[in-house]
Amino acid sequence: MIEKFKDVEINGRQFRIYPPSARDGSWIVGVACAQRIYDPDNYERAQGIMFGACRHLIEVNGAKIEQLLYNRKESRWLIPELEGDIATVDALYDDAVDFCLGPTLERRLKKVLDAQKLAEQSTTIQ
Numbered sequence: 001m002i003e004k005f006k007d008v009e010i011n012g013r014q015f016r017i018y019p020p021s022a023r024d025g026s027w028i029v030g031v032a033c034a035q036r037i038y039d040p041d042n043y044e045r046a047q048g049i050m051f052g053a054c055r056h057l058i059e060v061n062g063a064k065i066e067q068l069l070y071n072r073k074e075s076r077w078l079i080p081e082l083e084g085d086i087a088t089v090d091a092l093y094d095d096a097v098d099f100c101l102g103p104t105l106e107r108r109l110k111k112v113l114d115a116q117k118l119a120e121q122s123t124t125i126q
Helices: 022-033 040-052 080-084 086-125
Strands: 006-010 013-017 054-060 063-068
Touching (some): 006 086, 022 040, 040 086
Antiparallel strands (some): 013 054
16 A cells, blocks of 8 residues: 655654655656756755655644645745754655655666666677
8 A cells, every 4th residue: 555645753843745746756766767866956856846745744732734844836945944954854855755756766776777787798798
């Protein structure tokens, strides 16, 4: 069964991670496998996609309430304290990628690496 979301605690804050759309997730996987994820524009877009799918959880009268975390269209945090909290932001991005894209990314990277090995072997044989 596919999990619809995952709750995580990072540096004392509660977050809920939802998967991005299939189209956005596929784009991130494709860029990562082509080794273009660290292009600044691609990385910023990937972060925006992942953070746009996450929510900050706050407790109100014993109930967990979701609070929007990031505005993708404006590329800005809706929780100002996160703007300078590198440790929390980095950990949240890693958790979101692992939860949402981990298995697909691993499968795709294996295919890429297998194809590279095959190409190297055929070059060596010639």
